[in-house]
Amino acid sequence: MPGDKSISHRALLFSSVAEGEVEIEGLLQAGDTLSTAGCLKGLGVRFEGDWRKLRVMGGGLEGFVEPDNVLDAGNSGTTARLLAGLLAGQPFASVLNGDASLRKRPMNRVAEPLRQMGAVMDGRREGSLLPFFIRGGKLHPISYRLPVPSAQVKSAVLLAGLFADGITEVQEKYPSRDHTERMLQHLGADISRGETSCRLKGKQKLHGDYIKVPGDISSAIFLLTAAVLAPEGELLIEEVGVNPTRIGAINVLKEMGAQIEIIHRREQSGEPMADILARGGKPLKGISIGEETIPSLVDEVPVLAVAALFARGYTEITGAGELRVKETDRLRALSLELSRLGAVVKEFPEGLVIEGGARLRGAACSSHGDHRIAMALAVAALFSEGETKIQGAESVDISFPGFFERLEEVTR
Ligand code: S3P
Numbered sequence: 537m538p539g540d541k542s543i544s545h546r547a548l549l550f551s552s553v554a555e556g557e558v559e560i561e562g563l564l565q566a567g568d569t570l571s572t573a574g575c576l577k578g579l580g581v582r583f584e585g586d587w588r589k590l591r592v593m594g595g596g597l598e599g600f601v602e603p604d605n606v607l608d609a610g611n612s613g614t615t616a617r618l619l620a621g622l623l624a625g626q627p628f629a630s631v632l633n634g635d636a637s638l639r640k641r642p643m644n645r646v647a648e649p650l651r652q653m654g655a656v657m658d659g660r661r662e663g664s665l666l667p668f669f670i671r672g673g674k675l676h677p678i679s680y681r682l683p684v685p686s687a688q689v690k691s692a693v694l695l696a697g698l699f700a701d702g703i704t705e706v707q708e709k710y711p712s713r714d715h716t717e718r719m720l721q722h723l724g725a726d727i728s729r730g731e732t733s734c735r736l737k738g739k740q741k742l743h744g745d746y747i748k749v750p751g752d753i754s755s756a757i758f759l760l761t762a763a764v765l766a767p768e769g770e771l772l773i774e775e776v777g778v779n780p781t782r783i784g785a786i787n788v789l790k791e792m793g794a795q796i797e798i799i800h801r802r803e804q805s806g807e808p809m810a811d812i813l814a815r816g817g818k819p820l821k822g823i824s825i826g827e828e829t830i831p832s833l834v835d836e837v838p839v840l841a842v843a844a845l846f847a848r849g850y851t852e853i854t855g856a857g858e859l860r861v862k863e864t865d866r867l868r869a870l871s872l873e874l875s876r877l878g879a880v881v882k883e884f885p886e887g888l889v890i891e892g893g894a895r896l897r898g899a900a901c902s903s904h905g906d907h908r909i910a911m912a913l914a915v916a917a918l919f920s921e922g923e924t925k926i927q928g929a930e931s932v933d934i935s936f937p938g939f940f941e942r943l944e945e946v947t948r
Contacts, residue, residue, distance in 0.1 A: 537751030539564035540777045541935050542687070543807060545614045546719050547747045548572045551592035552581040553599065553622060553698070554723055554742040560590050562749035567934040571610035575619055578603040579630075596741065597698060602628035606667070609634040611863060611934055614688055616666065617646045618716075621692030624655035625699025626672040633667040637863050637905060643668060646692040649680045653696050653704075677702040677738060684858060685831045687712035687781075690734070694720070694727075700738040707733045712831045713781045715807070722747070722806035750777035750809035754835045755936045757785050758911045759946055760814040761839045764794040765846055765919055769816025771946055778810045784832030785840055786812070792820040792847055820847035822892045827855020834858060837888075838912035841870050845879050846919060847892040857886040863934075864904040873901040873913055877920055898922035907934040914943060 544564040549572060551558035563569060565587040573583065580601035582593040600622075607630055609616035616634055620643070623630050633639070644664035647657040656671040657663060677700040680693050690706050694716055697704025711732050720727050723742040728735045756773045763771035778786075778798055790796055795815040802809060822844060825833070833840065837859055844851035859866040871883035876899045880891035898920045903910035910931050917924035932939040 537756045537773055537776055538566065538936055538938075539749040540752040541566070541568055541754065542614060542713060543715050543719070543749045543777065544569045545572050545612075545618060546691070546715050547749055548576060548592065549618055549622065549695075550719055550723055550742060551594050551744070551747065552576050552579075553597050554594035554744055555596045556594055556743070558592050558594055558744050558747060560592065560747045560749065561588070563587050563590055564749070564752065564935070566937050567610060568612035568615065571608065571612045572615045572619070575607040575609060575615060578605060578607050594742075597625065600626055603630050606631045606633050609638055609666075611635050611637055613638060613641055616643065617688035617692050618695060620646045620650060620657070620668065620670065621695030623670045624650040624653060624657070624672045624696040625675055629669065629671045631667055631669055639666045641861055645684065645686060645689050649678060649689070649693045650696055652678050652680070653700060655696070675700040677704040679705040680707070682706065682708045685710045685712045686858075687714075687716065691716040694734065694736050697736045697738055698740065703735050703737055705733065705735045710828050710831050711781055713779065715779065718779075718806040719747070746805070748804040750804065750807055751775050752935070753777050753782050753786075755939070756812065757836050758839050758915055758939070759942065760796065760812060761789065761843050762915050762918055762943070762947065763814040764789060764796065764816050764820070765843065765915070766816040766947075769814065772811060772813045774811045775809055776812050778808050778812070780808070781832055784829050785836035788823065788825060788829070788833060788840055789843060791823050792843065793818050794820060822847045822849035822851040822890070824852045825854070830856050830858065835908060838866060838870055838908045839915060841874065841881065841888060841890055842912050842916045844890040844892060845874065845894040845896065845916065849892050851890045851892065852887065853890075854887040856888070862906070864906040864909065866906065866909065869904040869906060869909045870912070873904075873909065874916060876901045877916055877924065896920035898924040900925045900927070902926070903928035903931050905931050907931045907936065911936065911939055914940065918943075918947060
């Protein structure tokens with residue numbers, strides 16, 4: 537599998553503010569992580585080697601230089617939000633922008649706590665949309681309760697907390713992915729954690745020499761779901777990240793009746809990784825997926841919706857309003873595009889109800905420019921009669937370049 541996107545962003549960002557050189561192995565080389573690397577280059581960070589083993593020349597917390605141009609986060613919410621946290625601590629001005637999709641996504645969720653810490657953050661629509669003007673500087677610590685469960689917001693506050701004198705604290709309602717906490721610890725930071733809270737002491741130096749990035753479970757899940765749906769499917773994927781805050785979709789597929797095993801568990805650079813074996817041929821049943829599990833499968837809802845189409849009975853997904861502010865409105869896109877294939881998917885303000893037992897027919901449909909919608913439609917297309925054409929299929933390059941070749945390889 538290509539490297540985990542969330543961990544790759546963090547490896548690049550955190551190494552660039554560490555003291556000295558960090559070697560990163562297994563980085564995802566895709567649209568989103570190239571955006572992160574491009575922004576860091578704009579801030580004067582130097583990289584050596586190639587993407588299989590990239591060396592980042594960290595300059596410490598004060599190593600960035602004022603960029604002489606706009607920093608472009610492209611399509612990547614993680615780049616924009618995590619970088620905002622680092623920029624909030626810099627004693628200079630920067631402008632952060634993104635593509636048409638990112639310019640529609642809510643940024644106030646990071647701007648608000650960073651303003652509370654003392655940074656100047658302004659943007660369109662009263663400072664809630666990109667492009668953003670950021671003038672950072674002296675920050676003070678805050679104790680912040682996240683209004684929405686979001687690892688990006690949590691991470692932005694913790695990163696800004698590195699520049700503040702004292703203890704920064706973040707609390708959330710349900711645990712979101714904890715890669716930031718794990719990687720900061722791996723790089724030697726003193727950070728204390730509860731299940732839904734985290735405290736970080738400011739002005740700490742990060743040190744480290746090596747980070748290994750596991751394969752991306754959020755990419756693997758498309759192939760694993762295809763294997764589960766194929767009557768004689770069998771697929772083994774090696775070296776995939778199995779962080780408990782990320783494997784909600786595996787748990788859901790198992791609860792639906794799928795045969796999936798996590799084997800050879802081990803840990804590398806503070807992250808659990810394993811091999812995953814999936815087998816098809818077992819009938820699936822519809823289930824309810826509630827608000828408390830959404831953070832652990834927030835990016836996997838599109839492909840789980842496809843699995844639900846072939847289950848017995850209905851699957852109900854609730855408390856998933858966050859999907860409306862991803863790369864596209866994913867609840868809208870799923871109900872619209874899966875319906876084109878003949879599925880019955882009802883859209884609600886905060887979720888979906890999916891009717892199982894579908895018999896899909898290939899049709900022309902659209903990714904809405906969203907990588908995960910494109911890949912979910914491709915999996916649905918495999919189990920539809922006739923041909924499906926996905927407009928905007930190239931969006932897979934954002935997180936999984938080579939996806940269609942891989943899919944072809946495993947379905948031959
Ligand atoms: C991510 C967090 C999630 C996820 C995104 C990556 C991260 O977003 O959807 O793809 O790397 O922190 P939110 O923090 O907005 O939930």
